[in-house]
Amino acid sequence: MMSSSEDGSDFSNSAERKSIKKRKCGKSTEMKVSKTLIKYSQKYLKEWETEEPFKDWLTKRENDEFAFCFVCEVKLSYKEGKIALKKHAQTAKHISRLAVAKEKPSSVTSFFSTTPADITLCQTEAKLVTFLVENDIALSVVDDLVSLVKSLPHKNVIEKVRLGKQKATNLVRQGLAPYFKDKLADTLKERPFSIIIDETTDIGTTKQLAVCCIFSNEKLEMEVDLLDLIECSDGTAATVFA
Incomplete structure (x- = not known):
């Protein structure tokens, strides 16, 4: 027969073993829950589209949770990284279609490409x-x-350009017109030229005299440029030569 002290010792040791086992189980459960909470979700990376073997067919449509093969016209999951993408790239159907697309690109397909x-x-x-x-x-x-x-x-x-009708008009009249007029005058000082004049009427029925010049440029090509528009009271010869 065992003594009471020995019985107490066995009971104590048994209780301690159960406590240790319980703590281990609890720790294991806690670690498992923790791993579940921090599970990583792969995001679509734009640089995949420039990598082999994805660069000739991979894309992602806007507001879509899947990658897209525009050669086979199928959606592909990327939640586990490149695994599904690489598997698709190795399928016979994809390899066949990609080869055809590279050898005989359709002009219509190219114009309406989905990339x-x-x-x-x-x-x-x-x-x-x-x-x-x-x-x-x-x-x-x-x-x-x-x-x-x-x-x-x-x-x-x-994006910072602010150009309306009035500003554009002022830019032409006060900026571009004087600049090109002075530039043409400097050119005419260095080479022979002829003057051509003609009367015209604008949309407001205002009589104007168009003064044009004809000259040979540096490439020995004939050019005709507008030198000035002069308002006239009428289009008669007397007024023009007055």
Whole structure:
């Protein structure tokens, strides 16, 4: 028979073991809950679109929670990083379609491409053409217009431009006109020229005398420039030579 002291010791040891086991279980549960709370959710990274093997087909549409393959026209999850994207890139269907797209790009597909950069480009071109059509401007000026747009400064500067009808008128009359008139006068001082005059009437029925000059430029090409517009009381020869 065991003594009471031995019974108490066994009971104490048993209780201590249960307490330790309980604490371990509690710690394990706590760690598991903690890991669940800090679970990482992958975000779509724009730089993926420039990496192999994604650069020729990967994009992400605005307000969409999925990546998009515009070659296969399917949505792809990126919540686990590149795993699903790489799996899609290795499928036979994707490899076949991508090869066809690279070998025989469709002009229609290229024009209506779903990549963000191409969409922005198409919208910009459409806005320029629409501006020309709405204002009855000849489409032949589009080359010069594109060159002008490309020469403009950074977008931050363009956003600060405040140019209305009145300001534009003053800019032409008080700034550009005197400058180009003086520049033309300096050119005529260095080379032979002829004067051409003609009477005209503007929309307000005001009589004007157009003074033009014809001369040979540095490339030995003939040029005709407007030198001045002079208001007249009438268009008779007597008034012109008065």
